[in-house]
Amino acid sequence: MTQGAIPVPKRDLRQSDDRRRGLAALRGRGVDALRWFRALPLHLRFALVGGLVSLIGMSVIGAFVSSRIENGVVRNSAISAAIYMESFIAPLSQDLAEDQTLSPASIARLNAVLTQPPVADEILSVKIWKSGGVIAYANDKDLIGQRFEPTDDLTRAWQGDLLAGFDELDDDESEGERALGVPLLEVYNPIHSIGTGEIIAVAEFYQNATELERDLARARLTSWAVIACVSLATFFALFGIVRAGHRTIEAQRSELQTRMCQLSDVSQTNVELRQRIQHSAEQFATHNEQHLRRVGAELHDGPAQALAFAQMRIGAWKDRSDGPAEATQILGALGEALDDIRSLARGMVLPALEGGSVAETIQRAANAHSARTMTTVDLDGNDDDAADRRPELAHLICIYRFVQEGLANAWRHGGATDQRVAWTIEGDALTVTVSDAGPGFDPDANAASDRIGLHGLRERLQSVGGRFDVDSAPGRGTRITMHLELGHGAA
Structure with missing residues (x-):
């Protein structure tokens, strides 16, 4: 024992422990009783609470009425007796x-x-x-x-x-x-x-x-009987109303549960259908990209090679003394056609995206655009988070195509002025924005035009469960934004 410590008798400690256990048991019984009460049907809970309230109210009212009756009867009897007695006693006193x-x-x-x-x-x-x-x-x-x-x-x-x-x-x-x-x-x-x-x-x-006492007893009994009958009649009337209401609520609850189960089944079916449609759309997008890659490869290895060979032969013919005068024009046309085919082939053929991250995909699209157009693209994103997120291939293709088409529109229609790509990841939500400081346009007027670029982006995003927004106006540039959930399939 340390110096200055006050010893506590073991008996007091045992009594304190017993009190704590007793209080804990009491609280436990109280919680159990409350749970039991809450588990009862509504009309039975009303019967218990209403019966107790009715009993207390009947007791209070009965005691009050009985007291008032007794006081009134006693006072009236006393006044009568006092008047009667005073007529005798007062003159003699x-x-x-x-x-x-x-x-x-x-x-x-x-x-x-x-x-x-x-x-x-x-x-x-x-x-x-x-x-x-x-x-x-x-x-x-x-x-x-x-x-x-x-x-x-x-x-x-x-x-x-x-x-x-x-x-x-x-x-x-x-x-x-x-x-x-x-x-x-x-x-x-x-x-x-x-x-x-x-x-x-x-x-x-x-x-x-x-x-007088017999009269008061009869009056008390009568008043208590009347109050009890009125209280019981009121209680049973209210109990009947509550019971009917309880039955109505239970019937409505049962019907609501049935409908909720049906709605849940329909909702689950819709979710499954949506997932199947989205999965089919993702597979279609993947297959479409593979098809575009094959088309691009065919263009590069077929018509592009044939045009290159024709350009080479005409160039050799042009250098001869008997070559046609229009050979220079033919060579220029062939060169332009060859450049267009090669540019189209490069746009169709995607780099190897599978297994890549969000940041890598966006950087590849921006670098390819910069190399093709000889322009500068500013990148702004939380690379640390994006580097760790590796979505499935359909999402990566959608991200690449969105950035590619957005930058192509910024170069083609916005004069490549202040081209910028920004992205953020919060939880599973990816937001990518492509903007420029070009002349802008009216989105409502563009929606009614025959241009398919923005419509294609919107449909591509919707096919993988994303959203697409356009913010532009004449004179203040253009901003297009995609919102995509990466939770499904993201590593």
Whole structure:
């Protein structure tokens, strides 16, 4: 143990581990319960949540209504009893306006009134309080003159409030009432002076509440039954709506899944067809290039050789004294035809592109154009990325032909002004742009013309899944851009 370290008892460590395991298990059960709840159908989830909410709402509303009914019934009963009792007690209690006790004559008259039916049947106990908690009159003579700590209800009654409620009979002065063994309604009624209207005493009397309690029980039962019926009817009505909605949703979901499966099958078929078409187009492009290579080779080895031989023989004939005068013109025409055939053959015959990279293919096309036209081409590309990407042959042919045709148009129509080739690779997306600063043209007008160069580029790109854009206007040069995905077949 290091110096200054505080040792931790092993028992505390075990308890801490147990708490952590307990919390982890609790969280696990909570997650499982939540997953189970989410897996239930919609109407069952509504039944659980709605049933709980309905039960809580029914309990709250039932308790509130029952409380309001009880308060209303008790207050009405207390007011009736207070008015009835005040007509007897108030006239006999006026001695208290000037004295702390009642005269013997007043006590005798109160006893006579309170012991005769029907008062004696309903009012089981009476106390008359003076200020300070002194009992001026009570059925139990032993309580007269005693002082008790005023209760909250008694204090409020001295302020003029009429209070009533079912008493728990837990006060010191309520021993006699507890012995009666029946439910009692306790009423505090202020007694006013007939002359001045001031409160001179407070009458506390206990009414037999057996019948009242039965009425309240029936009222509670009735209110709870009504609230329960309304809540259940509302719940089942909503449950029916949710269940019907759930069935509709499930039917629509099933139909949607069926349609999605059908759509997925159609989409998969379309993808396969598109791939087959694209593969066929790529094979066609490859075969077409091979055919062009053969045609170029035939032109170079056939007509070009024949024209060269004819040029040589006419040149020899021209040097003779008996040669025709128009031999010079014939030699010029043959030379131009030979140059055209050789240029056409070179354009048809592609260099060996298979296995090459994007950067190498673009550089070869630009170098071939520079050598043929004796012009300069600026190259701008992320060579590091392009050097690592080695697409399939159909893509390389498309890239080469795009750069070749774009630079040829820049030389032929743009005066070879600021010829530039730029390319970028982001992920599998290749973008190549060929631009010039020539006179430009109107792409809409060109689309309606008979020129096939740009149309051919667009169709070539579309055959391998690419896109082709033209940005040009009279007076601001031309920019053509190709977009091609290299993911398929790229190394």
